[in-house]
Amino acid sequence: MLKQTLQQKLLQKLSPQQIQFIKLLQVPTASLDARIKEELEENPALEDASLVNMNEPLEEYPDKDPDDYEKEGEDSFEEEFSLEEYIQDDDYKDYGSNYNSDDEEEHKEIPIPVQYSFFEKLQNQLDLLPLTDKEYLIGNQIIGSLDDDGYLRRPILSLIDDLAFSQNVMxxxxxxxxxxxxxQGFEPAGIGARNLQECLLIQLRKKDQNNEIIQKAIQVVENYLDEFTKKHYDKIEKQLNVTSDELKEIINEILKLNPKPGDSSSASGKQLQIIPDFHITNNDGVLHLTLNGRNAPELRISRTYQEMFEHYEKAEKTDKKMKEAVQFVKAKIDSAKWFIDAIKQRQQTLLKTMNAIMNYQYEYFLTGDERKLKPMILKDIAEEIGMDISTVSRVANSKYVQTEFGTFLLKSFFSEAIQTDSGEEVSNKEVKKILAECIANEDKRKPLADEKLTEILKEKGYSIARRTVAKYRESMNIPVARLRKEL
Structure with a gap:
């Protein structure tokens, strides 16, 4: 039976401004320029003042002092703007003009070397061969079917079908x-292999075949690859009837080979660029925090749109087209103000969060000693700055800080607490560091098992379970004892 009822519900809903702020907050500095450019293209009422005022020097990487932001105060997203504000709000006209750095170095273009991609290098080698048209089309199809790591994982019969349907080649x-x-004879060696074994064999067969070590290495890859990957060296030693020293030479020869030849060719053109969001400097024992200048773009409301709005405000609004024009201009100015507010709020949140992290881990940032890291979770910082845990998480997961001893992701400073036998709480990073030192100093011919590592940690006062030791080891990408074994 159907019936109608009347209910009251209490719901929380994010405003468009808050949604925009959340999205901007989790954008790293390296991607912020692209996000701002996208907004500038979509909204003609928004201007980049640094591009408009070309006579003013523009610094590529100025630093911002936290004190500059504190003077500005925090603007609420819920603020309503009157018509007069659209015309007279000078704060938005010159937004970002007070963030010029004292550093007067001129912006210099970085030359970019011309580099061929992995597939272009292979195509160039193919073009140099004296081939028939049919052979060239087949070779071209094979090169186009290779994975980024240089392997051909597509079946030969599928390649034949592709040639028939796409190239009309039987x-x-x-x-x-x-x-x-x-x-497979192209460079880099190992290209066009259909599996790891074939890839290694291609590389070995390009070496001196009269060398006995190379011959033995080929035998290992052909017949004992499974034993080699599992490091069952004693079995290989018996099967090949070689000494430990000879086996060590054979294994070293195999380890020199590249299991992903495609990656090696393209890696040179791929450089991971980390742009830090913050700088922490040590001035005679006092830490100083600055914000990367890219987080403070010089954005403002377009003067053209302000004048247009002023003109529409004075004109009579009886005309329907005039009303639509006013609504359009108002919407664009609203959107521009919201975006500028979100950028400013982003700057303030970043500084507030990083300042709290720096003060919490002050001793660590002074020395760079991981043993000085205090146990710290997201909730600690969230309570310190009076914000939600999710906000702190968005900052920590995508922002970097540059210190005198390296550049780090903020997330790396967060760790759980572990209680020692003396009752003192220490960071689990301290335990991981000790664990890594134990593994680094172990006898590689008899590596330490997790049980033995647990005993060593207990002797040092850290009573943790074997499964916890295994978890920490895996988090540091350290394999089990059997796979750490060396001859």
Whole structure:
């Protein structure tokens, strides 16, 4: 039976401004420029003052002092703007003009070297060969079917079908295999392999075949690859009838090979660039925090749109088109103000959060000694700055700080507490550091098992379970004892 009822519900809903702020907060500095450029393209009422005032020097990487932001105060997203504010709000006209750095170095263009991609290098090698049209099309199809790591994981029969449907080339399996063999001779060595074993064999067969160590290495890869990956060296030693020293030479020869030849070719053109959001400097024992200048773009409301709005305000609004024009201009100015507010709020939140982290871990930032790291969780900082845990998480997961001893992700400063036998609470990072030192100093011929590592930690006063030791070891990407074994 259907019936109608009347209910009251209490709901919390984020405003568009708050949603915009949340999205901007989690954007790293490296991506902020692109996000601002996108907003400038979408909203003509928003201007980049640094581009408008071309006569003013622009610093690429100025630092911002936290004191400058405190003077500005915090603007609420819920503030309503009157019509007069759209015309007379000078704060937005010159937004960002007070953030110029004292550093007067001129902006210099960084030359970018011309580099060929992995596939272009292979294509260039193919172009140099004296091939028939059919062979060239087959070779071109094989190169286009390679993965980024240089492997051919597509079946030969599928390549034949691709040639027939896309190139109208009827090829036999033997013709494709012959062309694949030619491509496997290209540089870098190992290209075009269909599995790891074939990849390693291609590289070994390009070396001196008269060398006995190379011959033995080929035998290991052909017949004992499983034992090699599991480090069952005693079995290989017996099967090949070699001494420990000879086996060590054979294994070292295999370890020199590249299991992903495609990556090696393209890695040179891929450089991971980390742009820190903060700088912490040590001035005679006093830490000083600054914000990367890229977080403070010179944005303002377009003067053209302000004048346009003033003109529409004075004109009569009886005309329907005039009302639509006023609404359009008002919406664009609203959007620009909201975006500028979100950027300013982002700056204040970043500084507030990082300042709390710096004060909490003051001793660590003074020395760089991980043993000085105090146990700290997101809740500690959230309570300190009076914000939600999710806000702190968004800052910590995507922002970097540059110190005198390295550049770090903020998330790396957070750790759980572990109680020692004396009752003192220490960071689990301290335990991880000791664990890493124990593994680094172990006898690689008889590496320490997790049980033994647990005993060592207990002797040092850290009573933790074996499964916790295993968890810490895995978090540091350290393999089990069997896989750490060396000859």
């Amino acid at each position: 090829a036999e399996e033997s013709e494709v295999l012959d062309m694949l063999h030619i491509i």
